[in-house]
Amino acid sequence: MPPIQRFCVQAISLCLAFVCLGMTSPALAAPDVLSFDRDPGWERYGKNADDLPSRTMHQDFGWRPSNHAGGESPGEIGGVISRSLTRACYWVEIPTQTLETKLTLSGRVANVHTDNNCAMQFGFFNKDSEGWRTPNSLVFRLSGENKERRGQYSWALADYCTQKWRAGGLGAFDGRYQTTDTPPIKSDGKPHDFIVAYDPKGASGVGEISIAIDGKEWKTELLEGHKEEGAVFNRFGLMNIQVSGNSMEVYLDDIRMNGKLLDFSDDPHWEGINNQGDIEEGVARPWNVMDWEETNRAGGDPGEMSVMMWRDEAPAYFATPISGLTLDDPIHAEGRLAFSGAGSDSGVYIGFFDSETKRGKETPDHVVRQSNILAVMLEGPSRVGHYFRAAYGASSGANGHNDSGPIIQPDGEPRHWSLDYDPKANDGVGSITVRLDEEEVVLDLNPEARKQGATFDRFGFFNMQSGGHYVKVSIDDVRFSGMKD
Numbered sequence: 466m467p468p469i470q471r472f473c474v475q476a477i478s479l480c481l482a483f484v485c486l487g488m489t490s491p492a493l494a495a496p497d498v499l500s501f502d503r504d505p506g507w508e509r510y511g512k513n514a515d516d517l518p519s520r521t522m523h524q525d526f527g528w529r530p531s532n533h534a535g536g537e538s539p540g541e542i543g544g545v546i547s548r549s550l551t552r553a554c555y556w557v558e559i560p561t562q563t564l565e566t567k568l569t570l571s572g573r574v575a576n577v578h579t580d581n582n583c584a585m586q587f588g589f590f591n592k593d594s595e596g597w598r599t600p601n602s603l604v605f606r607l608s609g610e611n612k613e614r615r616g617q618y619s620w621a622l623a624d625y626c627t628q629k630w631r632a633g634g635l636g637a638f639d640g641r642y643q644t645t646d647t648p649p650i651k652s653d654g655k656p657h658d659f660i661v662a663y664d665p666k667g668a669s670g671v672g673e674i675s676i677a678i679d680g681k682e683w684k685t686e687l688l689e690g691h692k693e694e695g696a697v698f699n700r701f702g703l704m705n706i707q708v709s710g711n712s713m714e715v716y717l718d719d720i721r722m723n724g725k726l727l728d729f730s731d732d733p734h735w736e737g738i739n740n741q742g743d744i745e746e747g748v749a750r751p752w753n754v755m756d757w758e759e760t761n762r763a764g765g766d767p768g769e770m771s772v773m774m775w776r777d778e779a780p781a782y783f784a785t786p787i788s789g790l791t792l793d794d795p796i797h798a799e800g801r802l803a804f805s806g807a808g809s810d811s812g813v814y815i816g817f818f819d820s821e822t823k824r825g826k827e828t829p830d831h832v833v834r835q836s837n838i839l840a841v842m843l844e845g846p847s848r849v850g851h852y853f854r855a856a857y858g859a860s861s862g863a864n865g866h867n868d869s870g871p872i873i874q875p876d877g878e879p880r881h882w883s884l885d886y887d888p889k890a891n892d893g894v895g896s897i898t899v900r901l902d903e904e905e906v907v908l909d910l911n912p913e914a915r916k917q918g919a920t921f922d923r924f925g926f927f928n929m930q931s932g933g934h935y936v937k938v939s940i941d942d943v944r945f946s947g948m949k950d
């Protein structure tokens with residue numbers, strides 16, 4: 466029996482075993498499934514977190530007896546707050562709020578110092594809110610810079626994120642972020658008034674969020690389905706932004722939370738989490754964590770392949786060699802998967818690629834798409850979350866991907882996925898089917914791509930080459946065409 470045919474027969478019998486016995490079945494640990502009981506020593510290429518010198522991030526915020534923010538009385542909250550992958554909070558428990566009722570937060574803010582790439586968020590959270598974007602949040606955000614020509618300044622924004630990681634909001638400026646003519650808030654210690662308000666009945670019932678700085682207001686409606694998806698808030702206060710970056714010094718006072726005044730004359734003894742002291746930052750953009758781990762996030766037996774992979778202009782992959790495949794071969798891959806964390810504007814490919822082409826790709830994806838790839842593309846806009854969809858790139862530039870697909874949230878739930886390329890489908894031009902649990906999406910190749918052809922010599926994770934944030938993904942019990950012993 467030729468190798469491909471044998472693979473198909475085994476694929477069918479394994480699929481049957483899989484369906485009959487369910488996800489916990491030991492049947493998946495059949496010989497031609499990689500169950501990663503031991504580190505298989507996959508090849509790592511590109512920026513590797515192991516090579517990153519660890520960095521210490523400093524947090525020093527909470528209640529202060531000072532009056533930088535210019536409140537009616539001394540006593541305020543704030544201090545030095547740093548972007549970090551580790552969550553840092555200073556907050557208080559509040560009665561549960563949702564997107565079904567009006568929410569307001571207002572007060573005075575003074576920005577004393579900003580490093581480049583710094584930020585803080587202040588407002589409504591859930592005790593489990595963590596990561597960026599931050600699920601279950603509705604906040605006033607300052608995002609700060611320190612540029613040679615412009616000096617230190619911040620942009621003010623109103624952000625929200627549903628309980629399923631769908632985010633929206635707006636900035637307190639006209640036009641596009643970073644290119645707006647609206648002057649930013651200087652980090653000169655001068656207090657400003659701010660109001661962030663949410664009205665579930667606004668925008669004809671779609672829900673509306675607004676931000677005002679020193680009396681000038683901007684507003685926008687919530688994105689479709691976000692209010693219905695909902696959010697649950699049971700904490701109120703300050704949180705860092707959980708991406709790598711730097712620090713700012715900022716103070717807030719005379720806060721009104723849904724009308725209730727907080728003047729901070731006395732220490733309110735709010736709860737602090739990592740808000741005082743130094744934290745070792747072992748990972749930073751764009752240094753990829755690419756490891757065999759003795760975990761079972763994806764739902765198999767312990768031992769799986771995990772990445773925390775960043776979108777970055779430079780190539781990176783974590784993969785294993787396969788016997789060569791082309792677009793004339795039927796190609797299959799499947800396994801378990803857990804998507805356990807993500808920043809906004811993040812993504813990764815899982816599938817087949819050509820290692821030499823990948824290593825030689827020095828232009829970002831928005832200039833030239835990747836060649837010689839056939840993969841699942843786990844990526845999507847922050848208003849949606851992440852799509853699980855098909856993507857391909859032929860040898861000389863012809864390429865394609867689905868515009869959308871099954872939606873996957875970074876909730877860490879174990880899932881089953883597969884990718885099938887059938888060279889005979891689509892009138893012989895070829896077609897890719899990607900499945901995630903019960904959902905699937907189909908992508909037909911274009912004739913030019915099939916004419917160009919493509920070659921693949923690796924299977925694994927590879928990065929999207931445009932700047933962005935990270936995804937955390939683990940895979941286990943995988944099987945794929947071209948698999949070697």
Ligand SMILES: [Ca+2]
Nearest residue numbers: 536538540728
């Ligand atoms: Ca005060």
Ligand SMILES: [Ca+2]
Nearest residue numbers: 500765766768
């Ligand atoms: Ca395993």
